[in-house]
Amino acid sequence: MTTLTAKDKQTVKAFWAKVSGKSEDIGASAVARMLVVYPQTKTYFSHWQDQSPNSPAARKHGKTVMMGVGDAVTKIDDLKEGLKELSQLHAFTLRVDPANFKILSHNILVVMAVMFPTDFTPEVHVSLDKFLAAVSLALAEKYR
Amino acid sequence: MPENSVSADLQTGSDKMVEWTDFERDTIKDIFSRIKYDVVGPAAFARCLVVYPWTQRYFGGFGNLYNAAAIKGNPMVSKHGTTIIHGLDRAVKNLDDIENTYTELSVLHSEKLHVDPDNFKLLADCLTIVVAAQLGKEFTGEVQAAFQKFLAVVVSSLGRQYH
Numbered sequence: 001m002t003t004l005t006a007k008d009k010q011t012v013k014a015f016w017a018k019v020s021g022k023s024e025d026i027g028a029s030a031v032a033r034m035l036v037v038y039p040q041t042k043t044y045f046s047h048w049q050d051q052s053p054n055s056p057a058a059r060k061h062g063k064t065v066m067m068g069v070g071d072a073v074t075k076i077d078d079l080k081e082g083l084k085e086l087s088q089l090h091a092f093t094l095r096v097d098p099a100n101f102k103i104l105s106h107n108i109l110v111v112m113a114v115m116f117p118t119d120f121t122p123e124v125h126v127s128l129d130k131f132l133a134a135v136s137l138a139l140a141e142k143y144r
Numbered sequence: 145m146p147e148n149s150v151s152a153d154l155q156t157g158s159d160k161m162v163e164w165t166d167f168e169r170d171t172i173k174d175i176f177s178r179i180k181y182d183v184v185g186p187a188a189f190a191r192c193l194v195v196y197p198w199t200q201r202y203f204g205g206f207g208n209l210y211n212a213a214a215i216k217g218n219p220m221v222s223k224h225g226t227t228i229i230h231g232l233d234r235a236v237k238n239l240d241d242i243e244n245t246y247t248e249l250s251v252l253h254s255e256k257l258h259v260d261p262d263n264f265k266l267l268a269d270c271l272t273i274v275v276a277a278q279l280g281k282e283f284t285g286e287v288q289a290a291f292q293k294f295l296a297v298v299v300s301s302l303g304r305q306y307h
Contacts, residue, residue, distance in 0.1 A: 033285040033288055035285075036289055037285055037289040037292060106269065109273060110273060110276045110288065113274070113276040114276045114277065114280055117278070117280065120277065121212075122194035122195060122215075123212045125194070125195050126195040129195060
C-alpha cells in the first residue's frame with residue numbers, strides 16, 4: 001500500500017514545488033481544522049495556554065509540521081532512514097497515537113483542495129495520499 | 145485490510161436520534177444549495193475510483209476505467225456520480241430521520257450490490273475534498289465538521305441493514 005512508484009514521487013515533488021511557498025498557511029490551516037473537526041486531538045496540546053485553532057501556538061505547530069513534510073519530500077527515496085530521528089521523537093517523547101497521523105494527513109489534503117482546487121487533481125491526490133501514508137508509517141517506525 | 149478513512153465513526157442506536165445544532169442544519173442545507181450536483185457528484189465519484197482503485201471492483205460493467213483520464217471522461221461514471229449526490233439530497237431533506245430514509249438503500253447496497261460498507265467512508269472522504277475545492281475559503285473548519293458529521297450519519301445509516 002505504501003510503495004511509492006516513480007510516478008508518485010515525481011508527482012509529489014512537482015506538486016510540492018508549486019505549493020511549498022504557502023507551506024506555513026497550509027500547516028496552520030490543517031492544524032486548525034484538525035483541532036476543530038477532531039476535538040480529541042486537542043488532548044495533545046493541553047500545555048498550550050491558548051488552545052484555540054488559530055492561536056499563535058497552533059500556527060507555529062502547523063509550520064513545524066509542514067517543515068517536516070517538506071523535509072520528507074527531499075528524503076522521498078528512503079523515508080524510513082530519512083525520518084529516523086523524527087520517528088524517535090514521536091515514539092519516545094511525543095507518543096502521538098499513530099491514528100492521528102491519518103487525521104492530520106486528511107486535513108492536509110482538505111487544505112490542498114481548498115487552496116489549490118485546480119492543481120489538486122485526482123492524480124495528485126492519490127500520490128499525495130500515498131506519500132503522507134508512507135510518511136506516517138516512517139514516523140511510527142520506532143514506536144515498538 | 146487497514147482502515148483507510150478518517151470519517152468519524154458514529155454509533156447511533158436505533159432509539160437514539162442524531163442531534164443537529166442550528167449551525168449544522170443551516171450549514172448542511174447551505175452546502176447542498178450551493179454545490180453543482182452534476183459537477184460535484186461525478187467529480188467525487190471519479191476521484192474515489194482514482195484514489196482508491198479497489199473500489200472499481202463494483203463497476204465492472206462501466207467500461208473503460210483504465211486510468212484517471214478514462215475515469216473522468218466515462219459517461220457511466222458521471223451518471224452514477226449524479227445518482228449518488230441526488231441520493232444524499234434525500235438525507236438533507238430528512239435530517240431528523242436519515243436512518244429510515246436509507247433503509248431500502250442500505251438493503252440494496254448489502255443484498256443486491258454487495259458493497260463493503262467501508263467503501264462508503266472512502267467516498268465520503270472524496271466528497272469532502274471535492275466540496276472543499278468548490279467552496280474554497282468558505283469551507284471553514286466548522287463547516288467541515290458539520291459536513292463530515294452529516295456524511296458520517298449517512299454512512300452509518302447505509303451500513304445498518306447489513307447482516
